[in-house]
Amino acid sequence: MSIVVNNLTKKFGTQRAVDNISFDVKEGEIVGFLGPNGAGKTTTMKIVTCYIAPSDGNVNVNGYSVLENQDEIKKKIGYLPENNPLYHDMPVLDYLKFVADLQAVSKDKVQSRISEMVHVCGLNVEKHKKIGELSKGFRQRVGLAQAMIHDPEILILDEPTSGLDPNQIVEIRKLIKELGKRKTVILSTHILPEVEATCDRILIINSGKIVADGTSEMLRKGASGQEMVRVQIGEPEKRDEVMASLREIETIGIVDFDKESQNSFIINSKDDRSARKDIFNLCVQKNWVLTEMTPIQTKLEDIFRELTTTN
Amino acid sequence: MHSVWIIAKREFNSFFDSLVSYIFIVVFLGISGFFTWLFGSDIFLIGQATLQPFFSIAYFTLFFFIPALTMRMLAEEKRSGTLELLLTKAVSDWEVVLGKFFACLVLILIALALTLPYYITVAIIGPVDHGAVWCGYLGMILMSMTYIAIGLFASSITNNQIVAFLLALFIGVFFLIIFNVLSSNFTGTTGQVLSFLSMSSHFDSISRGVIDSRDLLYFLSITFLGLMLAETSLSKRNIVE
Numbered sequence: 133m134s135i136v137v138n139n140l141t142k143k144f145g146t147q148r149a150v151d152n153i154s155f156d157v158k159e160g161e162i163v164g165f166l167g168p169n170g171a172g173k174t175t176t177m178k179i180v181t182c183y184i185a186p187s188d189g190n191v192n193v194n195g196y197s198v199l200e201n202q203d204e205i206k207k208k209i210g211y212l213p214e215n216n217p218l219y220h221d222m223p224v225l226d227y228l229k230f231v232a233d234l235q236a237v238s239k240d241k242v243q244s245r246i247s248e249m250v251h252v253c254g255l256n257v258e259k260h261k262k263i264g265e266l267s268k269g270f271r272q273r274v275g276l277a278q279a280m281i282h283d284p285e286i287l288i289l290d291e292p293t294s295g296l297d298p299n300q301i302v303e304i305r306k307l308i309k310e311l312g313k314r315k316t317v318i319l320s321t322h323i324l325p326e327v328e329a330t331c332d333r334i335l336i337i338n339s340g341k342i343v344a345d346g347t348s349e350m351l352r353k354g355a356s357g358q359e360m361v362r363v364q365i366g367e368p369e370k371r372d373e374v375m376a377s378l379r380e381i382e383t384i385g386i387v388d389f390d391k392e393s394q395n396s397f398i399i400n401s402k403d404d405r406s407a408r409k410d411i412f413n414l415c416v417q418k419n420w421v422l423t424e425m426t427p428i429q430t431k432l433e434d435i436f437r438e439l440t441t442t443n
Numbered sequence: 444m445h446s447v448w449i450i451a452k453r454e455f456n457s458f459f460d461s462l463v464s465y466i467f468i469v470v471f472l473g474i475s476g477f478f479t480w481l482f483g484s485d486i487f488l489i490g491q492a493t494l495q496p497f498f499s500i501a502y503f504t505l506f507f508f509i510p511a512l513t514m515r516m517l518a519e520e521k522r523s524g525t526l527e528l529l530l531t532k533a534v535s536d537w538e539v540v541l542g543k544f545f546a547c548l549v550l551i552l553i554a555l556a557l558t559l560p561y562y563i564t565v566a567i568i569g570p571v572d573h574g575a576v577w578c579g580y581l582g583m584i585l586m587s588m589t590y591i592a593i594g595l596f597a598s599s600i601t602n603n604q605i606v607a608f609l610l611a612l613f614i615g616v617f618f619l620i621i622f623n624v625l626s627s628n629f630t631g632t633t634g635q636v637l638s639f640l641s642m643s644s645h646f647d648s649i650s651r652g653v654i655d656s657r658d659l660l661y662f663l664s665i666t667f668l669g670l671m672l673a674e675t676s677l678s679k680r681n682i683v684e
Contacts, residue, residue, distance in 0.1 A: 178527070181531045182531060182681075183527055183530060183531050183680070183681070184680050184681060185680070185681045185682055185683045186683065187683070199683065203533060203535070206531060206532060206533045206534075207533045209531070211528070211531045213524060213527050213528055213531075214524075215524055217523050217524030217525040217527065217528050218525065218528075219453075219457070219525055221457055221460050221461060222453075222457070222460070226456075230449065230453050231532065233449045234446060234449055234450075234529075234532045234533065234534055235532055235533055236445075236533055278528075
């Protein structure tokens with residue numbers, strides 16, 4: 133089950149919520165949609181799930197177009213919309229039965245699917261309660277259960293972990309990761325560690341445009357061309373001398389004192405060069421004790437901020 | 444068609460889960476029973492074995508009650524976002540609209556069925572024109588279908604239940620009274636058209652026991668128009684400019 137998005141545009145009045153984006157999601161991939169509020173994540177998802185029509189462009193889900201074969205696509209997709217809307221006056225089990233019937237789950241399988249979903253989503257204790265009486269976390273699980281009840285090949289989850297407590301977040305992530313082995317998943321979020329923890333691939337979207345596409349490692353590499361290391365040398369009294377010597381090394385671009393520790397330095401090497409060997413050699417030559425040398429990873433937060441605030 | 448039935452069933456159950464259906468049935472039976480048997484130009488005042496007093500009071504009570512039943516149906520789903528969830532399942536917009544239409548119709552049918560004891564009582568008291576009574580019930584059903592369709596349309600264009608209720612009443616009052624009043628002020632074709640649009644002339648002839656294809660056509664076409672407009676306003680979101 134692959135999803136191919138081609139030059140998709142959605143206009144609301146004069147505003148372009150989604151602006152000519154193209155990407156494809158391969159079978160079995162978990163793709164994270166990342167972006168600030170109002171970037172176009174939800175709109176894109178609504179188009180893929182056939183809720184709203186695109187102004188221009190097309191989406192193909194396993195060869196079916198959202199413009200023509202909506203019925204085919206709807207059967208294959210499980211969707212958890214933003215804010216998880218549910219019928220609050222219905223008991224959990226009745227609701228799952230209702231959704232299973234609507235999604236044309238065959239009669240003999242309905243009961244086993246419902247009990248499987250209740251088990252997988254941890255709803256057993258609450259299954260006889262009305263949805264309106266459940267806590268937010270359990271409602272979220274009901275939302276996930278209804279999305280997966282017909283065993284869809286594609287799952288589209290709009291902020292699946294919003295409103296959950298940390299333990300539940302970990303559980304839901306685990307669940308998504310587990311599901312992602314067999315299914316194609318697109319999830320949107322603005323929580324960065326979440327995408328890192330669950331997704332194979334990240335799409336960063338800003339003002340309707342895709343600004344980055346790749347695994348988290350690829351994004352990191354792309355964002356920081358320079359190597360960055362934290363170095364600690366065990367000679368606190370010779371702080372300035374060490375600093376001066378480091379500055380003379382050819383491969384080093386910028387050296388700074390680390391604010392946290394007396395004798396630590398933050399070292400940026402020059403573009404595409406590594407200074408680590410030279411630093412080591414310097415210490416050997418001067419007979420200084422090198423107590424720490426740690427590469428500093430660019431945080432996803434920084435990449436995100438850089439990509440989404442430039443314009 | 445299977446989805447229509449599933450949606451109708453859920454919708455119908457939700458009437459009974461909340462107090463809506465019980466209140467509707469009790470108040471409908473209360474008001475219509477009161478005016479049929481106890482007060483105003485009731486059966487004993489007329490002194491005839493006829494259900495005409497019941498039909499003329501139900502004619503007004505249904506006008507008020509049906510918008511109260513339909514106002515929630517699409518407006519509330521739009522407001523809470525459940526409509527998005529429903530329409531991204533394997534159902535079409537038509538199936539959603541029809542499901543809700545039938546759920547409401549069945550509730551009305553139950554309320555009308557509960558008035559059958561009136562009929563039986565009257566039949567025991569004196570000789571009843573059975574044909575006229577059954578035609579009267581048919582007229583009630585046709586009229587309810589019309590108001591439900593109008594109510595669904597009103598509910599489909601807003602996400603505020605009160606607006607939906609008032610709008611349905613506003614549209615309904617044209618068919619109930621305004622076209623009738625206007626038709627008496629105009630002569631010629633305009634008058635005829637307005638008179639044809641007025642619901643009372645069609646309902647009266649049916650409840651007297653005359654089933655004319657024009658009357659059937661009148662009710663069914665307004666019903667269809669209402670449902671079609673409701674469907675159109677739902678599927679508006681899904682049109683490629």
